[in-house]
Amino acid sequence: MIWEIKLAVLLVILVCAVAAITVRDLxxxxxxxxxxxxxxxxxxxxxxxxxxxxxxxxxxxxxxTAFFLAAVFRTTRRTKD
Amino acid sequence: MKKLTLAAVVIAGLLLALTTxxxxxxGDPQTPASMHVSARFIEKSLEEMATPNIVTAxxxxxxxxxxxLETIVVFTAGLACFFILRTRxxxxxxxxxxxxxxxxxxxxxxxxxxxVARTFIPLIQLFGLYVLAHGHYSPGGGFQGGVIFAAAYILxxxxxxxxxxxxxxxxxxxxxxSAAGVLLFAGIGVICMTNGVNxxxxxxxxxxxxxxxxxxxxxxxxLIESGVALTVTAALIMIFKLLSSHGTVQEGF
Numbered sequence: 209m210i211w212e213i214k215l216a217v218l219l220v221i222l223v224c225a226v227a228a229i230t231v232r233d234l235x236x237x238x239x240x241x242x243x244x245x246x247x248x249x250x251x252x253x254x255x256x257x258x259x260x261x262x263x264x265x266x267x268x269x270x271x272x273t274a275f276f277l278a279a280v281f282r283t284t285r286r287t288k289d
Numbered sequence: 290m291k292k293l294t295l296a297a298v299v300i301a302g303l304l305l306a307l308t309t310x311x312x313x314x315x316g317d318p319q320t321p322a323s324m325h326v327s328a329r330f331i332e333k334s335l336e337e338m339a340t341p342n343i344v345t346a347x348x349x350x351x352x353x354x355x356x357x358l359e360t361i362v363v364f365t366a367g368l369a370c371f372f373i374l375r376t377r378x379x380x381x382x383x384x385x386x387x388x389x390x391x392x393x394x395x396x397x398x399x400x401x402x403x404x405v406a407r408t409f410i411p412l413i414q415l416f417g418l419y420v421l422a423h424g425h426y427s428p429g430g431g432f433q434g435g436v437i438f439a440a441a442y443i444l445x446x447x448x449x450x451x452x453x454x455x456x457x458x459x460x461x462x463x464x465x466x467s468a469a470g471v472l473l474f475a476g477i478g479v480i481c482m483t484n485g486v487n488x489x490x491x492x493x494x495x496x497x498x499x500x501x502x503x504x505x506x507x508x509x510x511x512l513i514e515s516g517v518a519l520t521v522t523a524a525l526i527m528i529f530k531l532l533s534s535h536g537t538v539q540e541g542f
Contacts, residue, residue, distance in 0.1 A: 258428040259344045259428045259429075259430075261428075262420075262428050262429060263433055263436075266432075266433045266436040266437060266440075267436055270436065270440050271436050271439060271440060271443075271525055274440070274443050274529065275528065275529065275532055278529060278532040278533040279532050281533070282532065282534075282535055
């Protein structure tokens with residue numbers, strides 16, 4: 209993969225990670241975490257670890273986002289701190 | 290206090306980034322990791338384990354014990370969520386005056402969402418089966434296939450409602466399936482032992498069924514991957530049901 213794209217993906221990872229812990233809306237945090245996982249999946253792919261990328265896409269970006277959303281819908285969207 | 294925390298995090302991050310300078314170069318053949326065990330896996334895995342995909346050969350054959358215990362970890366995680374989240378109360382007990390216009394309940398009424406979900410669920414399940422069956426040859430395997438299968442079920446639960454989802458797989462069924470997967474995995478190991486070889490040495494299965502060693506390995510890997518997929522699917526479905534229904538597993542979504 210072209211190194212500019214890899215660098216851009218890495219920057220998006222950093223932005224998503226920082227945003228996911230600073231954002232007040234928990235629904236937004238869950239979605240940002242999904243985006244973070246998907247960008248991680250692209251990085252694994254760029255390093256040639258296709259199996260890991262596959263697992264990251266399925267678990268991190270797919271199922272765990274669904275779990276976060278389910279938990280947010282059943283509890284609260286606001287964080288206390 | 291907040292500034293102190295920030296400073297600690299930044300310093301720790303910088304130290305971690307500094308440590309990466311000491312790492313061996315990317316793809317360096319002189320590192321310990323690629324000198325000892327990796328070379329053996331790359332050179333010998335096809336003739337020793339008769340598995341084309343090296344990752345599957347390592348996970349399913351060389352470290353089958355590890356994978357089996359990982360499956361048990363997933364099973365235990367599902368069980369732990371059950372014990373923590375499950376309540377005997379119904380939803381009416383929890384929310385005595387449930388608001389009439391609950392935005393989530395509208396999801397069950399939308400014809401477009403229902404139709405699209407009904408179109409896509411079989412395709413997602415087919416893809417899950419493909420990933421499961423091709424773990425022997427290409428990236429994928431039981432874990433990923435099982436997760437994709439669970440995602441199809443979650444799409445059903447989200448697009449319709451929990452009642453429809455429970456009609457397709459009851460709570461009891463998901464518990465039984467998650468245990469059955471672990472049992473299938475360990476059972477293959479025990480069956481191999483009856484032929485006089487080690488636990489999870491798939492050569493034994495080939496001897497029992499009277500097939501060639503390569504076929505036996507491929508068959509055994511398909512079976513254990515199916516076990517992993519069963520456990521993962523059922524455990525994830527169980528966790529989703531508990532999370533999305535306040536632990537009552539009756540309504541919700």
